[in-house]
Amino acid sequence: METIWQNADSEERDRLTGVLRTDCVVIGAGMAGLMVAYELQKRGFGVVLLEADRVCCGATARTTAKITAQHGLIYSRLVRQHGADAAKLYYESNSRGIDIYEKIIRDKEIDCDFSRVSSYVYARDNVYDIIEETFAACKVGARFAYTSQTQLPFPVKGALRFDMQGQFHPLKFACALAKELRIFEKSPVVEIEDGRVRTTQGQVFAHYIVNTTHYPVMDVPGFYFLRQHQERSYVLALRTEYRIEGMYYSPEDDRSLRGYDGGVIIGGESHRTGNNFRGGCRCRLREFAQKYYPQAQVDSVWSNQDVMTHDGLPFIGRYSLFSPRIFVATGFxxxxxxxxxxASQLIPDLICDRKNDYEKLYSPRRVKLRAAAKDLIKDAGYSVRGLASGLLTDKKHRCTHMGCALRYNPDEKSWECPCHGSQFDPQGKNIFTPANRNLPG
Ligand SMILES: Cc1cc2nc3c(=O)[nH]c(=O)nc-3n(C[C@H](O)[C@H](O)[C@H](O)COP(=O)(O)OP(=O)(O)OC[C@H]3O[C@@H](n4cnc5c(N)ncnc54)[C@H](O)[C@@H]3O)c2cc1C
Known part of the structure; x- marks a missing residue:
């Protein structure tokens, strides 16, 4: 089933053939790639955007599209692991992020259902974490309120509210940006080197290269596969008369809710990609929906996955020490x-050699071993197990990225890699990277 956002863009674009020269080449036309490319072009650079398939066919097409600086219990985590100053910078940069969308939408008069709404992180039972997050919000200077009043169809014990956050239709917005840019579709990048990227049928020479492919294309240098894994969650759009104002997330029972013009979007049931061999995620989400919205019709059900880092911060900046003109935005x-x-401000600032207050916070070169240790060990365990069982698995069920054994996800009817999160459909077609080849016939 398609998401409720899809079919906003019907325009098909050429694939890259032959050789091009430009200032900047951006790889991957999801939200990150479009935003970075748009800003670079605004600053006067010549920009070419290369997309493996179609514009916004990846994680961005399957998002729930909350634009907010409230990211679950992020501030208590950041204060604990990185200190209050780092947490403050995170708050500030993400709050500015909302303003950046609003400005583009206003300047370009983009009709994408954007609205400023409140965002809540709530608990129905144990409010300890919410109270801790409230203290952290206070430390970072956030404008917040602690409340138990929400528009949810069940009572909550406590909620932390951030006002003036945003929500929108991500593909209406993305497609409006795409119209302004020079994009080649069906042009997967297969090789990157300093000053040049090669696609299956062409190549682009550029001074600067920006990798916004969700999961980075190159394993070496950078070694991102050692520093991140992927997590899948499920989403259900309900057609109902009942509307909710605001955006909600409960870390306690992993439920996300927001309104859309047809009703309510519910998300949850997260698991590490490749770790849902028992299934039942879609079913549990449907039961939740049935319980609280018994009259509603299910409009659409889908799932999505995102790249998770060990210390809760994304990697935005120079790809590696050895590639100063290659940039990356991943691990959101x-x-x-x-x-x-x-990313749309930080990467162009680095390219223009302009000071950016958030460079250090998001630097891919940061080493936070203490914050990352537990997840590093866990990921290493997955990789060792995955690679070892890959040796005993037939080729058809071995990931084309590094050869780890794939596991079946009955909810998705797909094959997934528990090591780094690649996903393949039942016919073996590669859906999510880092793998970039289909399974052998
Ligand atoms: C269930 C769920 C709900 C979410 N809801 C929210 C939310 O409410 N708010 C929020 O802020 N975030 C949310 N997220 C996260 C958000 O959707 C992602 O972080 C974001 O969409 C990632 O954008 P991207 O541009 O990095 O990746 P993508 O949108 O995946 O774009 C990457 C693009 O690169 C292309 N590509 C890949 N390899 C190559 C190659 N070799 N050559 C050329 N192109 C290539 C892909 O085809 C793709 O189009 C959610 C995530 C999940 C899992």
Whole structure:
């Protein structure tokens, strides 16, 4: 089933053939790539955007499209692991991210159902985490309120509210940006080197290269596969008369809710990609919907996955020490809308050699071993197990990225890699990277 956002863009674009020269080449036309390319073009650079398939066919097409600086319990985590100053910068940059969208939408008169609404992180039972998050919100200077009043169809014990956040139709917005840009579709990048990228049928020479492919294309240098994994969640759009104002997330029972013009969007049932061999996620989400919205019709059900980092912060900046003219934006931890806007300022600032207050915070070169240790060990365990069982698995069920054994996800009817999160449909077609080849016939 398609998401409620799809079919906003019917325009098909050429594939890249032959050789091009430009200032900047951006790889991957999801929200991050479009926002970065748009800003670079605004600053006077010649920009070419290369997309493996169609514009916004990846995670951005399947998002719930909350544009907010409230990212679950992020501030208590950041204060604990990175200190109050870092948490403050995170708040500030993501709040600016919302303003960046609003400005583009206003300047370009983009009709994308954008509205400023409140965002809540709530608990129905144990409010300890919400109270801790409230203290952290206070430390970062956020404008917030603690309340138990919401528009949810069940009582909550406590909620932290941030006002003036945003929500929109992500593909109406993305397609409006895409119209302004020079994009080649069906042009997967297969090789990147300093000053040149090669697609299956062409190549682009550029001074600067920006990798916004969700999961980075190159394993070496950068070694992003050692520093991140992917997590899948499920989403259900309900057609109902009942409307909710605002956007909600409960870390306690992993439920996300927001309104849309047809009713309510509900998300949740997260798991590490490749770790849902028992299934039942879609079913549990439907039961939740049935319980609280018994009259509603299910409009659409889908799932999505995002790249998760070990320390809760994305990687936005120079790809590696050895590639100063190659940049990356990845590891959005399921909050890639506001963070794409952050990337859209930070990467062009680095290219223009302009000071940016957030450079250090998001630097891919940061080493936060203490914050990352637990997840690093866990990921290493997955990789060792995945690679070892890959040796005993037939080729058809071995990931084309590094050869880890794939696991079946009955909810998706797909094959997924528990090591780095690649996904393949039942016919073996590669859906989510880092793998970029289909499974053998
Ligand atoms: C269930 C769920 C709900 C979410 N809801 C929210 C939300 O409410 N708010 C929020 O802020 N975030 C949310 N997120 C996260 C958000 O959707 C993502 O962080 C964001 O969409 C990522 O955008 P992107 O541009 O990095 O990736 P993508 O949208 O995946 O774009 C990457 C593009 O690169 C292309 N590509 C890949 N490889 C190549 C190659 N070799 N050559 C050329 N192109 C290539 C792909 O085809 C794709 O089009 C959610 C995530 C999940 C899992």
């Amino acid at each position: 931890n399921k909050w890639g809308m506001s963070l794409s806007a952050v």
